[in-house]
Amino acid sequence: MKTGQPEPKENEPGKCHDCGAKIGELHEPNCDWEECPFCHGQMLSCGCLTEKILEKPEVQEMMEKILKEIGQIPFGQETRKY
Numbered sequence: 001m002k003t004g005q006p007e008p009k010e011n012e013p014g015k016c017h018d019c020g021a022k023i024g025e026l027h028e029p030n031c032d033w034e035e036c037p038f039c040h041g042q043m044l045s046c047g048c049l050t051e052k053i054l055e056k057p058e059v060q061e062m063m064e065k066i067l068k069e070i071g072q073i074p075f076g077q078e079t080r081k082y
Contacts, residue, residue: 015021019028027034030044038048053059
């Protein structure tokens with residue numbers, strides 16, 4: 001059955017079941033088995049990295065600049081339906 005998700009790698013001893021990283025190697029980006037160094041949960045879904053990045057003033061300035069360039073959508077004028 002195809003779910004749109006990549007098939008996990010064979011469960012080989014000493015290898016990550018998702019991205020195939022070997023012991024001591026870094027996981028591939030977006031690997032679902034990578035541990036967050038901040039909260040020790042699943043890095044793909046915890047949000048810590050995003051929070052840490054957004055705390056940086058230079059990132060906030062860049063985001064504000066981009067939003068000014070493309071324009072923000074005011075409340076009540078959203079195009080998506082909930």
